[in-house]
Amino acid sequence: MNHIKETLQKEIKAKQPNLVEKVATDPWRLHFHQQPPTGWLNDPNGVYQKDGLYHLYYQYSPLDPTGGVKYWGHKTSTDLVHFKEEEIFLYPDQTFDKDGVYSGSAFEKDGVTHFFYTGNVKHPGTHDYITSGREHNTVHMTSQDGFHIDSREVVIDSSEYPDGFTQHIRDPKILEKDGLFYMVLGGRTSEDKGAILLYVSKDLSTWEYKGNLLEERHDLGYMWECPDFFELNGQDILLMSPQGVEQSGHEFENVYQSGSIIGRTDWDTLKFEPTDGFVELDRGFDFYAPQTFLDEQGRRILWGWMGLPDIEPEYSNPTIERGWQHAMTLPRELAIEEGKLKQRPLPEYQLLRKEVQHKSMELTEAIEMIKETSDTYEMIVEVVQPTKSLKVKLSQDVILEFNGEVFTLKLGTSGFGRSKRTIELSELTSIHLFLDTSSLEIFLNDGEYVLTTRLYPTSQLNSIEFSGDTSVQISKWDLEKA
Numbered sequence: 001m002n003h004i005k006e007t008l009q010k011e012i013k014a015k016q017p018n019l020v021e022k023v024a025t026d027p028w029r030l031h032f033h034q035q036p037p038t039g040w041l042n043d044p045n046g047v048y049q050k051d052g053l054y055h056l057y058y059q060y061s062p063l064d065p066t067g068g069v070k071y072w073g074h075k076t077s078t079d080l081v082h083f084k085e086e087e088i089f090l091y092p093d094q095t096f097d098k099d100g101v102y103s104g105s106a107f108e109k110d111g112v113t114h115f116f117y118t119g120n121v122k123h124p125g126t127h128d129y130i131t132s133g134r135e136h137n138t139v140h141m142t143s144q145d146g147f148h149i150d151s152r153e154v155v156i157d158s159s160e161y162p163d164g165f166t167q168h169i170r171d172p173k174i175l176e177k178d179g180l181f182y183m184v185l186g187g188r189t190s191e192d193k194g195a196i197l198l199y200v201s202k203d204l205s206t207w208e209y210k211g212n213l214l215e216e217r218h219d220l221g222y223m224w225e226c227p228d229f230f231e232l233n234g235q236d237i238l239l240m241s242p243q244g245v246e247q248s249g250h251e252f253e254n255v256y257q258s259g260s261i262i263g264r265t266d267w268d269t270l271k272f273e274p275t276d277g278f279v280e281l282d283r284g285f286d287f288y289a290p291q292t293f294l295d296e297q298g299r300r301i302l303w304g305w306m307g308l309p310d311i312e313p314e315y316s317n318p319t320i321e322r323g324w325q326h327a328m329t330l331p332r333e334l335a336i337e338e339g340k341l342k343q344r345p346l347p348e349y350q351l352l353r354k355e356v357q358h359k360s361m362e363l364t365e366a367i368e369m370i371k372e373t374s375d376t377y378e379m380i381v382e383v384v385q386p387t388k389s390l391k392v393k394l395s396q397d398v399i400l401e402f403n404g405e406v407f408t409l410k411l412g413t414s415g416f417g418r419s420k421r422t423i424e425l426s427e428l429t430s431i432h433l434f435l436d437t438s439s440l441e442i443f444l445n446d447g448e449y450v451l452t453t454r455l456y457p458t459s460q461l462n463s464i465e466f467s468g469d470t471s472v473q474i475s476k477w478d479l480e481k482a
């Protein structure tokens with residue numbers, strides 16, 4: 001075994017067991033979301049399914065709940081609901097990735113899984129680590145079983161990137177088309193604009209730069225992280241996580257964004273032509289760096305990091321003191337309908353449903369309630385049309401409100417600084433939500449909008465309160481603590 005890996009493994013083996021005990025007793029731990037056993041998690045990496053088994057790798061810092069040097073953690077599942085924590089898959093143990101095995105992706109080809117990731121290297125000295133002092137090497141790795149690495153080589157050394165860029169070029173994702181492999185990489189130009197670099201290869205080993213996939217955009221910030229590029233229902237979709245986008249009305253309220261652009265690719269000129277604008281994938285407080293994969297049923301499934309970098313001082317996560325931070329969102333199935341990208345929770349999660357309550361309510365002046373007994377539940381509220389207004393109060397101090405013009409999500413002290421997010425909305429037809437102790441995901445209008453947030457309640461209301469001027473049909477299931 002490589003000497004660096006051995007040292008890192010020894011340190012983790014010595015320090016992690018105490019941390020595991022401390023973390024496991026935290027009542028804010030999630031029950032049906034994927035989270036690290038200890039420490040820090042960020043982006044989903046290399047998600048794929050092979051021979052029925054789903055693999056989820058993720059950016060992981062096992063001993064430091066505030067981040068630090070990144071590893072690839074690994075979880076597996078046969079049903080996408082119950083997961084097993086596996087051994088750490090990838091260590092920063094090579095000269096070309098010694099300061100972190102950064103984000104990447106995976107896909108299967110002829111029984112072999114191919115991984116691509118960014119090897120992060122920081123040189124000592126006085127550097128800004130944007131234009132100097134940093135290497136972001138693109139690495140190709142293969143594995144037969146998803147647990148052991150069979151080969152690993154740098155395919156694009158950081159010195160080989162084209163002119164006109166800073167040293168921030170990372171997060172490879174591959175698309176195979178007509179016998180060729182295309183790689184997108186997120187980048188920051190020397191003029192501080194975001195870019196998607198496009199490379200092509202016949203053999204996954206030799207890569208040729210083919211220019212930037214998308215025209216320069218002055219409205220989309222200085223750096224585009226974690227690009228993803230795929231076909232869905234006959235259209236091409238580009239996902240990315242831009243940094244430096246200005247807030248505009250109720251849009252782009254978070255420190256960094258993640259969104260989609262629908263368009264068409266000219267495969268001769270290798271340019272992506274948007275047919276629509278950049279649309280945020282999630283309008284809540286905690287969502288970033290999503291990645292998609294095609295499962296064996298042919299579904300395009302998206303997973304996001306239920307978190308964001310650099311949220312402080314606006315808001316925070318009090319679990320840091322408890323030895324851990326962050327989780328994945330629920331996986332969501334993507335579809336394009338009427339020109340819009342929809343995201344829906346996977347039907348697999350119905351496995352967790354236990355007792356159900358059904359109720360129809362005519363809402364007028366009075367507050368109506370349904371009894372609350374659990375801190376892990378799913379609720380669907382069908383809103384009968386026409387509707388004027390609806391207010392739902394849940395958990396300790398969370399309010400969802402629709403007034404015919406906007407939908408707002410408000411949190412009180414349980415938000416730890418998260419206060420309000422707003423979506424312009426003229427019609428509300430349904431709310432489908434999942435509460436999992438310290439997380440809440442809200443799907444509006446059958447996946448037209450999603451809002452994801454963390455929340456840290458110290459008490460529950462014992463009821464979910466409804467008020468407004470509308471009629472609603474409610475189904476609520478307590479969920480098994482998977």
Ligand code: FRU
Pocket residue numbers: 042043059070102103104118170171225226288289309
């Ligand atoms: C996005 C990101 C990626 C990078 C990784 C490092 O959250 O900054 O661009 O590869 O995290 O953990």
